[in-house]
Amino acid sequence: MEVSTVRTGLLRIIGAATLAYGAATARRPGLLARPCGLTGPDGEVGPRTETVLRPLAVRDAVSGLSMAVAPRGPALVTASAVRIASDIGDAVLFGTALPGRVRRAGAAVTALGWAALTTAALIAPEPAHRAARKPG
Numbered sequence: 001m002e003v004s005t006v007r008t009g010l011l012r013i014i015g016a017a018t019l020a021y022g023a024a025t026a027r028r029p030g031l032l033a034r035p036c037g038l039t040g041p042d043g044e045v046g047p048r049t050e051t052v053l054r055p056l057a058v059r060d061a062v063s064g065l066s067m068a069v070a071p072r073g074p075a076l077v078t079a080s081a082v083r084i085a086s087d088i089g090d091a092v093l094f095g096t097a098l099p100g101r102v103r104r105a106g107a108a109v110t111a112l113g114w115a116a117l118t119t120a121a122l123i124a125p126e127p128a129h130r131a132a133r134k135p136g
Contacts, residue, residue, distance in 0.1 A: 008072050010121040011080055014114075015067025018083065022061030029053040036094060037103045059086060080122045087115035 025031045029050040033039055038049050063086055066079035088111070095108030 007121050007124055008076065011076060011118070012068050014118055014121060015064045015069075015079070015083070018064030018114075019061050019068055020064070022057045022059070022064055025057035026054050026061060029057065032057065035103075036107055037099045056090070077122065080118055084115045084118050084122075087111045087118070091115070 021031075030039070030045040032053050033045045033049050034043065038053070039045055063079065063083045067076065067083055070076040070079040091108040091111035094111060095104050098104045098107055
C-alpha cells in the first residue's frame with residue numbers, strides 16, 4: 001500500500017498526538033484512570049492502578065513515536081496497523097472491564113474513534129487535485 005504525502009502527514013499528526021498522550025499518561029496515570037473510573041473514593045490513583053496503566057501508556061507512546069518517524073511506505077503502514085490493533089484491543093478491554101456502563105461505553109467509543117481515524121488516514125484516497133498532478 002502506498003501512503004500519499006497528505007495521508008502521511010495526517011498519520012504523523014496522529015502519531016505525535018498518541019506519543020504526547022502516552023508519555024503524559026505514563027508520567028501521570030490519573031490522566032487515564034480518572035475518566036475510566038479507576039480511582040479511589042477520594043479520586044486518588046492507587047499504586048496498583050498506576051502499575052497496570054503505565055505499560056499501556058508506554059505502548060501508546062512507543063506506537064505513536066513509530067508512526068511519527070517511520071519511513072513512508074510499509075514501515076508507516078505497519079506502525080499504523082499496530083496503533084489500530086492497540087486501539088481495538090483497548091476498546092475490547094475497557095469496553096468490558098471498566099466499572100459502570102457509561103464509562104465502558106465512553107472508553108470503547110473513544111478507542112474505536114482513534115482506530116477509525118487512523119484507519120481513515122491510512123486508506124483515504126488521495127485528494128483529486130493531487131491525483132491530477134501525479135505523473136504517469
